[in-house]
Amino acid sequence: MSSDEEDYDYEGLSQNAGLGVHMLAGALAGITEHSVMFPADVIKTRMQVFTASPATMYTGIGNAFSRISATEGLRTLWRGVSSVILGAGPAHAVHFGTYEFVKELTGGNEEGSRWVSTATAGASATIASDALMNPFDVIKQRMQMHQSQFRSVFDCARTVYRNEGLFAFYVSYPTTLTMTIPFAACQFAVYEWSKKLLNPNGEYSPVTHVVAGGAAGAVGAAATTPLDVAKTLLQTRGTSHDPEIRSCRGMLHAFRIIWTRDGLRGFSRGLTPRVLTHVPSNALSWLSYEFFKAAIRDR
Structure with a gap:
């Protein structure tokens, strides 16, 4: 292959790639991202849970890691990973497929600044x-808990459904959307802006996707x-026993409980591991997505 053929417009692939390419690339990126960063997510969950037991109260990432590994074993840091693997593939396929479809629909692939389009597509x-x-x-976090009784995704799903009903799987959905819509709008806008700033010529640059993705995640x-x-x-x-x-x-109601129990500080529980998780997680996700998208499209 000649040097001219190798030096193709990498970013230009997204303009012509079909929806299936984006969805498959997104699925592979999602599984990669969540699997690699899962231990940090376990620590984040443990730090956010309100508990009266000193055995399950952690003062930082290092403290949480050493105590979990010493008392429960390193395997505990991967308990529940099968849930995100099962869910992340389809969910990320839908996520990136919808993003690319809406961005194209709203003119986000045209020349110039299109941050409104990318933010809308992300939301x-x-x-x-x-x-x-x-x-x-929900299943993942139930399995991440200290001394969780669940050892399989299906056992957890059956137990939660039997004891709490279908509502338990979606009680957090409005809160999730309230959180993830601005998160997605923010990260997609920051990612697209950073990518164009760092790589205005649209040349193949994995470093650009890593830096832009990490900044957007943070x-x-x-x-x-x-x-x-x-x-x-x-x-x-x-x-909870409370x-x-x-x-x-x-x-x-959750906000009132957090404020009553821990004041303003309670709303920052797990901030450090959450940011430290999302920086490499988002960087890996975007790097994987762009790589798989290019590889699949090229084939």
Whole structure:
């Protein structure tokens, strides 16, 4: 292959790639992202859970990692990963497929700044993918809990459904959307802006996707951490021994509990591991997505 053929317009592939390419690339990127960063997500969940037991209260990432690995074993940091693998593939396929479809529909692929289009596409993608992913996220967090009784995704799903009904899988969905819509809009807008700033010629540049994806993840994660704390409280309420938490009805009720128990500081629970998770996670997700998209499209 000649040098001219190798030096193709990498970003230009997205203009002509079909919806199936975006969905398959998104599915592969989602599975890669969630699998690699899962231990950090476990630590984030543990730090966000409200508990009165000193054994399950963590002061930082290092403290959480050492205590979990020492008392429960390193395998615990991967418990529940099968849930995100099962859910992340279809959810990310829907996510990236919707994103590319709406961005094209609203003129986001045209020349010039199109941040409104990319933000709208990102929000639309989130609404669609979260509807599919929310039950898997509930199962994942139930399995991530300290001394969780669940050892398989299907056992957890059956137990939650039997004891709490279908509502338990979607009680956090409004909170999830309240968090992920601005997160997605923010990260897609930051990603597209950073990508064009760092790589205006649209040449093949994995470094660009890593840097732009990481920056987008950091901004989005930091801004939406308070909502993530409320989401965790709602998704794990069925495992709590606290009557008020077990009867938590929705996002505003969760906010009141967080404020009463821990004040303003409570809304920043898990901030550091959440940001540290999303920086490499988003960087890996975008790098994987762009790579798989190019590889599939080229074939």
